[in-house]
Amino acid sequence: MAQNVTDESTAVSGNQTGDKEKAAQGKAALNKAMKPIQGKLNLGRTLAVVSGLLSVAPYTALVSIGDVLLKAWQQHTQPDANLVWMYVLVLIGAFMLRGLVYFIALTVTHFADCTLGASIRKSMADALGKAPLSTFNASTSGTIRKSVHDDVETLHSLVAHWPVEGTAAVATPIALFAYIVVLDWRLALLALATLPIYFGIQMFSVAGMDEKTALMDTKIGIVSSTVVEFASGIAVVKAFGRNGKPLRQYERAADDFLKFYNDWCGPLVRWCSISEAFIAPSVITVINLTGGMLLVQAGYVSAPQVLAATLTAMMLPSTITTIGNMQWSYQLAGSAALRIEQNLQVTPLPEAKHPKHPNGYDVRIDHVDYSYGATQALNDVSLTIAEGTMTALIGPSGSGKSTLATLIARFDDPAKGSISIGGVDVRDIAAEELYRTVSFVLQDPQLIRASIRDNIALGRPDATLEQIREAAKAACIDSEIIAFDHGYDTVINGTTALSGGQEQRIAIARALLKDAPILILDEATASVDPESEAQIQQALNTLVAGRTVIVIAHKPSAVAGADQMVVMDHGRISACGTHSELANEAHVKALDDIALRNRITAQSTTQSNATANATATQSADTKAQEVSHHA
Known part of the structure; x- marks a missing residue:
């Protein structure tokens, strides 16, 4: 029992140390991310200070108006209308000028936010575009999506609002409090009467906030990753009920996050509610008016001064709330900046210093090994694919077929061995030339949210509409595209939904337009109905003509006409030959x-x-x- 307690204490201590370290790393990453736009942020802060100072002017004008009216009432005379109107104009003018300066400050920081967001997304696209395929497995794709989209959005509040709103939340109460001190130091003490109680409770309730925020962010990332993994295997989960591993992992991650969040936020909300009761407008109003009237009766201050001091004191809670919200945003933004920095530092595939050009389009795979973490996907695989021939890779799921095909396109590099095209190692071929040489038609067409025209022209952005239509006709999809209301300008996943067969034929049209000499077909007809399969097969017959083709299939009968059939099992080649030669294999x-x-x-x-x-x-x-x- 004692040993268990000791182990648990050690684990908790280690977690706390890790969370503190993560919080510190987050702050450093955040400072680094915002360094390019620091000048704009400082300009926004300066304008916010000016806005805070201008906030005093309306209250000064209000007291002056009150003094003029009170004096006239006491003397039983008419107030000086010109003087009153002058103070009214000062009040309105100062209020409008403050609003204008504040608006300009927010405009500056919002432009800085747009600049930073665009820069980060572009940098991440460049970095992730050069990353190996293993970077995007099911367990990390959720984290990457969170970083590319959610984390950049998280920085928005900190960059676009915090420099202005946070600075104004500090400058405005300081300026207003200084004004109250000028009116009377006793009124200043009344304005601050409940703040020590508020801050005392707040400091007690937010102890360890940085570490807990970092831990919460980690748990959210785990939930996001398990959601992606669960969604990617939803078909299997539905088929086998609640026994699927992805579902159990998601449930555990969600329950763990919910327990942590309730244990943390339950007491926090209660203490925050108690503390905020002491700075409620009603409480502040009662304290300041009651104390102020006593000071008026004693002859220390005037009624207009009490009114101005009360109105000023009521401004303090809103600024405190703003500071609290922005502090929370700062803590979240630190974790977001850390994830962004980690994705920007992903190790890219090395580029060839002296690129070589392949001499032909035959493919040679020489003693290749490859692993996904601890799982070995390929083990000492060697294979030669002659130019202009069709090679079929068959075998059960998990046998290494798709992994081998993706290595030919250099989605990653093998751990051992080499893959060459036209006698040149793919690592020595420039990336642009390699992707012009190898084209894919996947089981999942991977169409982007754009027009059909842009999807077909993805590999050749300069293609004309005529060239795009020729490719679509060859893929047996042109007539169906024309039938849409917007034709080739129809946005996929927009107002028009496409069937699986239509999406697959659009992907084939894209491959036809790209016209790469080496083509990899990964179960292109596996998930469509028989009618669509026939149309896709007709399009594929046009596509494979004159190319070096690698076909991935589960059904040997579907690739009976291949020049060679390669049987894979547990990452190895177990047999190789024609369909007739392997009929009894x-x-x-x-x-x-x-x-x-x-x-x-x-x-x-x-x-x-x-x-x-x-x-x-x-x-x-x-x-x-x-x-x-x-x-």
């Missing part, structure tokens, strides 16, 4: 049997549905005849 036979059973099941389901529909129709007709007969 264990893996090929097993995959063909599975495909046959799936096809029979699908046909049986279709026939059962047709029979059920026919029976239902016949029953409905019979009932209709009976009703007619009785009628």
